[in-house]
Amino acid sequence: MNTLSDRISGLFFMVMGLAMYFWINPNYIETVEGGNLSPNTLPNIISIILAIAGAFVAIKPTTHRLRNPVLMAKTGLYVALLTAGIWAMSWVGFEFVAPVLALAIMWLIGERRPLWLGLGVVAMPALIWFLVTQLLGRALP
Amino acid sequence: MVDFSTILAGFGDAFSLFNLAFVLFGVILGQFVGAVPGIGPIMAMAIAIPFTFGLDPLPAIAFLVGVNKGGLVGGAVPAVLMNTPGTPDAAATAMDGYPLAKQGKPLKATKMALFSSVTGDTFSDIVLITVSAPLAILALKMGPIEVAALMIFAFSILAGLIGNSIAKGVISAAFGLLAASIGQDPENFTPRLIFGYWDLFDGLALPSVAIGMLAISEILHRLSEAHGNMRPAIVAKDTGNPDDRRVTWAEYWSCRYTMLRGASIGTVLGALPGIGSTAAAFMSYAMTKAGSKDPKSFGKGNIQGIAASESANSAVVGANLIPLLTLGIPGSVGAALIISAFMIHGMQPGPLLFENQGRLVYGLFGAMIMANFVNLWVGQLGLRLWVRVVSAPESIIFSSALLLCFVGVSMATSGLFGVAIMLIFAVIGYLMASFGYSLVIFIIAFFLGPRFEKSIAQSLALTNGDLTQVLKSPVALALLVLSVVSVVWFLRKNTEGEDE
Numbered sequence: 001m002n003t004l005s006d007r008i009s010g011l012f013f014m015v016m017g018l019a020m021y022f023w024i025n026p027n028y029i030e031t032v033e034g035g036n037l038s039p040n041t042l043p044n045i046i047s048i049i050l051a052i053a054g055a056f057v058a059i060k061p062t063t064h065r066l067r068n069p070v071l072m073a074k075t076g077l078y079v080a081l082l083t084a085g086i087w088a089m090s091w092v093g094f095e096f097v098a099p100v101l102a103l104a105i106m107w108l109i110g111e112r113r114p115l116w117l118g119l120g121v122v123a124m125p126a127l128i129w130f131l132v133t134q135l136l137g138r139a140l141p
Numbered sequence: 142m143v144d145f146s147t148i149l150a151g152f153g154d155a156f157s158l159f160n161l162a163f164v165l166f167g168v169i170l171g172q173f174v175g176a177v178p179g180i181g182p183i184m185a186m187a188i189a190i191p192f193t194f195g196l197d198p199l200p201a202i203a204f205l206v207g208v209n210k211g212g213l214v215g216g217a218v219p220a221v222l223m224n225t226p227g228t229p230d231a232a233a234t235a236m237d238g239y240p241l242a243k244q245g246k247p248l249k250a251t252k253m254a255l256f257s258s259v260t261g262d263t264f265s266d267i268v269l270i271t272v273s274a275p276l277a278i279l280a281l282k283m284g285p286i287e288v289a290a291l292m293i294f295a296f297s298i299l300a301g302l303i304g305n306s307i308a309k310g311v312i313s314a315a316f317g318l319l320a321a322s323i324g325q326d327p328e329n330f331t332p333r334l335i336f337g338y339w340d341l342f343d344g345l346a347l348p349s350v351a352i353g354m355l356a357i358s359e360i361l362h363r364l365s366e367a368h369g370n371m372r373p374a375i376v377a378k379d380t381g382n383p384d385d386r387r388v389t390w391a392e393y394w395s396c397r398y399t400m401l402r403g404a405s406i407g408t409v410l411g412a413l414p415g416i417g418s419t420a421a422a423f424m425s426y427a428m429t430k431a432g433s434k435d436p437k438s439f440g441k442g443n444i445q446g447i448a449a450s451e452s453a454n455s456a457v458v459g460a461n462l463i464p465l466l467t468l469g470i471p472g473s474v475g476a477a478l479i480i481s482a483f484m485i486h487g488m489q490p491g492p493l494l495f496e497n498q499g500r501l502v503y504g505l506f507g508a509m510i511m512a513n514f515v516n517l518w519v520g521q522l523g524l525r526l527w528v529r530v531v532s533a534p535e536s537i538i539f540s541s542a543l544l545l546c547f548v549g550v551s552m553a554t555s556g557l558f559g560v561a562i563m564l565i566f567a568v569i570g571y572l573m574a575s576f577g578y579s580l581v582i583f584i585i586a587f588f589l590g591p592r593f594e595k596s597i598a599q600s601l602a603l604t605n606g607d608l609t610q611v612l613k614s615p616v617a618l619a620l621l622v623l624s625v626v627s628v629v630w631f632l633r634k635n636t637e638g639e640d641e
Contacts, residue, residue: 005575005576005577006306006309006576006577008576009576009577009578010308013312013316020319024334025334028333028334028335028336029326029331029333029334030326030331030332030333031331032329032331035328035329035598036328036598036601036602036606037328037594037597037598037601039326039328039329039331039333040333042318042322042594043319043322043333043334046315046318046319046322047319049311049315050312050315050316050319053308053309053311053312053315054312056308057306057308057309057312060308062305062306062309062577064306064576064577066575066576067362067574067575071362071365071366072365072575074364074365075361075362075364075365075571078361078364078365079361079564079567079568082543082564083564085547086547086557086560086561086564089547089557089560090557094547094548094551098544098547101540101543101544102540102541102544105364105536105539105540105543106536106537106540108364109364109367109535109536109539109540110367110368110536111534111536111537116533116534116536116537119537120536120537120540120541124537124540124541124544125544128544128545128548132548132552138552140548140551141547141548141551141556141557141560
């Protein structure tokens, strides 16, 4: 059972290497005539290495234990939140999104104390704003 | 040859309270900014240069040197305390620094980083002051063939970081190289694997990839483990043993060969343009681990690991100035910023610099020595402050760290596209770590990849595709033999480690 994670990841890299070599590299690398090192030489070599090493991991797996799937799913929730945060920043800017994002993250972790919530949601974004826009004279995202 | 009175006058100029104040301000700024993931000393220097316009050359350059040196110490702080390196070259420090901090010894870990950083930095400064000219001439003789051989040697060092599965180590390295090949082809300048996103034409930005994989992926892991019981990000246990909060002389002295090796690696790599402190830190770490009688203790809080990494990455800073001052060639982005500051202040780096402006150059050397002592002093105070900061609940530490990474990477990559790339690589890093693939090997391969491909392309152009020309270069040949020997040696060490 412990070998399952290596078999899955090994197969993934094998398929990825093959897909890169047969489909992605030929379609997404512009080749040119002449020159000493073609643009696709290195990516092709790497793709072959990935496929061979991936097959090797799948065939001879180690007993690496995968992280708890529940924790991995929870991580997915945080990734979704951060993705939404980046998307929102592109529309309304860091100043408005940062407090909401900080609140959401702190709330999800389980923080309920008003003082720490206040520090994380108000003080920290304000400090970053002051540091970046006022002290460093740069624009926030 | 510069006469002795010029040297004395230069040092006399540097050692003034006025210059000390600028060095102090630079070091404080560098340490603070270096500790913010994504911003780092390079950006701090870029921002600080315009503020030096109104200053005389010496205090201006002393200030920038302070920022650069302080930034390297600052970069180690979040790496050790939160496993989120402030700068990519501090990633190797996190490998042993963070486990030691988790054992309840954050001050010991950060102090070891500080002491070894200052030791490595001072070593390279001494080399710079005494033998910079011959070293620069040696560095200039390294053509593309020799640089390509050096890159192959750097890759061979990766074998020292491979754990219990060679195939997984190879996959990490290949995946890193694949990520590095995104963007324009170094020889023909055609787009490669950009999938229509022209923002990728210049390649994936190192801050996005390194901070995403090393810092954000770790924060995501820690966030997923939080269960509503608000713990401090780091617990500084009071065991009653004062040695847990400091580095004893015996511990420091036991790392003397490690630091000497790290500083030597950093100095040699720093003297060669374009290789950088990240490669030096990992090479030193891998060599120390492979040469240790107890390699299994590495990655579990061994102070030798911290000493190896920090002495090497800090030694690069002083050595970067060797080709800069003697030949006018900047060895890194930091050195390129310093060269621009030199030129703004009327200095023309190159072979005639020592003849024409010897007093100013030795003033710079004096400021560098001063900056090392100030770094040590400010670091001792600053580290206590940082340890207190990360003793706050992890809810505020992680939410703040995420926001700082967003802002830092956005500034480093000029926009939210870099932040999106950072998040993608955070997910990739999280999955790779979950499935037991080395993030460190990925990052080194990613960093070395473009330099390797470029040097290969240049070598092929130079030799008209005739690789037998390599045999005519004794330096390249020696490096290739050394590469084979080191791969065999590292892999044998790994196998022995597994058997024990």
